Ligand SMILES: Nc1ncnc2c1ncn2[C@@H]1O[C@H](COP(=O)(O)OP(=O)(O)O)[C@@H](O)[C@H]1O
């Protein structure tokens with residue numbers, strides 16, 4: 001009797017979160033798995049032309065944009081994740097070791113976290129501006145020529161580079177915060193012991209700090225990989241809906257960008273199913289990477 | 304390696320608490336190859352002293368010598384010390400073998416030699432079969448041995464132990480302190496052993512250094528310090544059960560507790576504090592110290608009489624006597640006091656009256 005009462009109460013407490021999850025997460029997931037098997041589904045008309053197992057997948061896989069989006073997404077994952085994790089580790093280790101101005105620097109590194117990504121993206125686009133940007137100004141100071149990073153007719157690699165810098169920088173704040181709290185919970189005696197045993201600084205970092213931080217590193221790596229696979233706002237923030245520098249439209253398209261692009265064509269037949277197929281493929285890739293990641297963690301992480 | 308501390312002082316400057324003098328003008332010479340017990344109540348500056356010897360804390364004033372070498376400004380990594388922390392600080396992600404070998408790898412000892420030396424050291428401390436375990440899979444006592452092995456494997460000049468037994472249960476503590484003594488003897492390494500447990504310090508140390516409030520109280524062989532305490536603090540700190548204290552006075556060269564004369568001491572007439580070790584009493588037919596027994600405890604060989612303190616209302620004192628004499632609560636007895644177990648202290652300063 002008593003238990004039952006508690007149960008009802010518990011469900012009531014959970015209800016707001018559950019309802020939101022149901023409406024905005026679970027329903028769309030199930031719906032995606034439904035839509036992907038419809039032939040020529042039209043969202044506005046609500047009509048479709050029977051069922052198909054593979055047609056929508058085949059269609060999206062054969063789109064030239066999809067290959068481009070997949071490559072861009074993989075590039076973002078494999079460059080931005082390792083670089084930002086390592087940078088965040090080094091920065092947090094440095095922050096943890098300084099005594100003066102620690103709070104000040106902590107605030108500086110944390111600012112991007114509370115700043116709107118689109119706004120930061122626009123600021124970054126300006127930093128990389130061909131004529132007025134800070135990057136080129138510095139380049140000129142040290143005697144290098146200006147580069148057309150993200151302007152009209154900018155090349156793929158320069159704009160990709162600018163995009164990666166932006167993604168890495170904006171992801172640092174959260175990682176640094178997690179690592180810093182991890183570092184601060186490591187018992188200081190390990191470092192005293194290492195000092196007494198004449199351990200060089202680099203070895204202290206690789207043999208003591210990193211292993212003791214490994215649960216956090218694993219967590220950050222997994223969530224960053226998932227986040228990087230879903231990257232979209234950074235491209236919009238820097239390049240707008242053109243998804244690339246002017247004159248090179250769509251150069252930096254990502255898989256999620258493809259999903260949005262398809263949805264924006266809601267009036268045309270099959271657009272929603274196309275979007276569903278793209279997101280399910282992304283889901284499958286992300287799942288595989290996460291499983292691999294967890295498998296590696298099991299062997300390498302010391303809890 | 305002889306260790307000499309000269310006027311060693313450490314003042315902590317805390318934002319909230321202000322200045323704390325943790326160690327105050329400490330002068331100690333620790334003879335080479337000996338095991339010294341650094342003893343005192345919690346917060347008296349033992350760990351601070353140890354960490355200054357290790358180089359992890361910088362002295363505010365004073366000097367530290369290892370032999371003839373002034374090491375005061377030398378960083379810990381160059382001092383050649385082995386340190387065992389209170390909670391061992393074993394690296395949780397490394398196996399026992401990796402933990403022990405860690406200092407050797409830092410010194411670039413060739414791998415084969417490192418493995419051999421680690422095994423040798425593990426065998427010495429009796430954990431030779433546990434090399435592949437992680438610290439979490441070891442008992443407290445085993446972890447403690449790993450910590451000692453790790454501290455000793457690089458053949459340090461000095462071994463420093465900070466309350467190494469405080470995390471062990473009573474039985475293990477006894478066994479492990481014997482073990483530490485044995486390892487120290489076999490290696491002949493100069494060792495400083497910090498503890499707040501007087502029994503532990505007394506049983507293991509060649510010499511003890513007794514501290515209070517950062518100030519050295521007395522140095523000497525354990526039995527000597529016990530037998531000839533310099534002051535009231537030392538007398539009170541050493542011994543279980545603790546020394547009995549009475550408010551007494553000196554009159555015409557006689558030590559008096561109330562009306563009872565319990566000994567002789569040539570000094571001026573004055574109020575004093577009289578300390579008598581529990582084992583310093585004996586039953587007798589003729590004595591002016593007449594008391595009534597409150598309680599009798601017989602534990603093993605000893606019979607302890609618990610008696611109301613004639614000079615301090617509400618307090619009791621303990622007398623350990625022969626178990627053969629059957630005494631019951633309520634018995635009226637007469638007690639003799641052995642002169643060697645009797646100490647007279649100044650009432651105001653607590654110094655021994657000679
Ligand atoms: N880092 C510190 N900052 C301020 N005060 C300290 C610090 N470390 C120790 N103390 C103070 O110094 C005194 C001695 O401490 P410690 O050497 O740890 O004592 P023990 O090891 O004998 O228990 C204590 O009063 C303690 O509060």
Ligand SMILES: [Mg+2]
Pocket residue numbers: 346349350351466
């Ligand atoms: Mg201590």
